[in-house]
Amino acid sequence: MIRMESSFSSSQIRASFPANRSCRKKDFGRKFPGFFNVKAASKLSKQRRPQNIEGEFYVDERCIDCDTCRWMAPVTQVFKRIDEQAAVYKQPLHGEERRKALQALLSCPTSSIHTESPPYDIQEVQRTFPIPIDGKKLPGVYYCGYHSEKSFGATSYLIVHPEGNIMVDSPRYTEHLAKRIEMLGGARYMFLTHRDDVADHAKWSRRLRCDRILHSLEVQIDTADVEMKLDGDGPWTVGPDFEIICTPGHTEGSSCLFYKPMKTLFTGDHIAARSDKSFSIFEMYNCDSVITQLDNVQKLLELDFLWILPGHGRRAEFKDTNEKNSALIHFLADKGHF
Numbered sequence: 001m002i003r004m005e006s007s008f009s010s011s012q013i014r015a016s017f018p019a020n021r022s023c024r025k026k027d028f029g030r031k032f033p034g035f036f037n038v039k040a041a042s043k044l045s046k047q048r049r050p051q052n053i054e055g056e057f058y059v060d061e062r063c064i065d066c067d068t069c070r071w072m073a074p075v076t077q078v079f080k081r082i083d084e085q086a087a088v089y090k091q092p093l094h095g096e097e098r099r100k101a102l103q104a105l106l107s108c109p110t111s112s113i114h115t116e117s118p119p120y121d122i123q124e125v126q127r128t129f130p131i132p133i134d135g136k137k138l139p140g141v142y143y144c145g146y147h148s149e150k151s152f153g154a155t156s157y158l159i160v161h162p163e164g165n166i167m168v169d170s171p172r173y174t175e176h177l178a179k180r181i182e183m184l185g186g187a188r189y190m191f192l193t194h195r196d197d198v199a200d201h202a203k204w205s206r207r208l209r210c211d212r213i214l215h216s217l218e219v220q221i222d223t224a225d226v227e228m229k230l231d232g233d234g235p236w237t238v239g240p241d242f243e244i245i246c247t248p249g250h251t252e253g254s255s256c257l258f259y260k261p262m263k264t265l266f267t268g269d270h271i272a273a274r275s276d277k278s279f280s281i282f283e284m285y286n287c288d289s290v291i292t293q294l295d296n297v298q299k300l301l302e303l304d305f306l307w308i309l310p311g312h313g314r315r316a317e318f319k320d321t322n323e324k325n326s327a328l329i330h331f332l333a334d335k336g337h338f
């Protein structure tokens with residue numbers, strides 16, 4: 001079992017909670033892949049977008065341009081962004097292409113990807129989750145898929161670890177995924193990076209009997225009963241291999257999980273990458289302070305990680321510390337913050 005050490009406290013539930021506030025903005029829209037307008041999506045139809053190429057797979061009008069289908073299947077180019085939403089650009093034919101397209105279908109937060117007839121191999125594809133990120137370089141680190149509308153389509157991960165597995169942020173609850181995670185040893189903890197990406201945390205916690213970890217500044221009515229609340233500015237250790245780093249700015253208590261032996265940082269909405277490995281902080285969706293967020297991006301120069309696995313945006317692997325720090329310095333300089 002992983003033991004929480006140092007200043008971690010399972011503090012009492014606060015007498016009064018902050019208003020149920022999140023980074024959800026009324027104008028979350030299709031102009032910014034990675035976030036979306038849930039309300040707008042629900043009003044739109046499940047009709048096939050005319051921008052899809054003819055054939056079996058299609059994307060409907062409810063797509064919120066979260067970019068998930070595109071980064072899940074980047075090489076196949078099955079999905080492309082056309083007129084500010086996703087569309088099927090090339091029909092997946094077989095094998096790897098079809099598998100990736102069906103993985104995207106299952107993961108789409110608004111269930112906007114469809115097939116004309118029920119896919120004969122959907123159960124086989126369900127069994128591919130959670131998906132290893134990189135079996136050789138990051139053994140035991142999985143991508144959960146099954147994004148949820150409730151967390152603006154945030155990405156969730158599973159870390160399989162001999163002292164207890166850790167889920168990072170919450171995917172949409174589905175029994176298919178729960179069974180697969182159970183086969184990998186379940187989860188001892190669910191680390192929630194911040195208030196926006198909690199989705200179906202309560203269902204997962206009950207089903208897997210895992211303790212949820214969330215900074216107390218992120219606790220709201222629906223997370224009032226999380227088992228472990230972090231107070232102060234850390235860092236907090238979870239056994240010898242993990243460190244929780246407090247990185248406020250996007251929200252007041254946003255935190256990252258640092259998996260030291262794998263040199264991997266799970267960043268939530270603190271920082272993400274673009275496909276060219278440059279950094280991004282989703283400034284227009286900041287809920288606390290951009291300056292504070294940039295201060296805490298600067299702190300990452302001292303942290304020895306090579307991978308970032310974000311809540312939104314694309315993951316990145318840097319070849320060495322030099323490349324990682326150069327990208328950070330370039331980003332900070334561009335923001336006038338270095």
Ligand SMILES: [Zn+2]
Nearest residue numbers: 023196250269
């Ligand atoms: Zn957020």
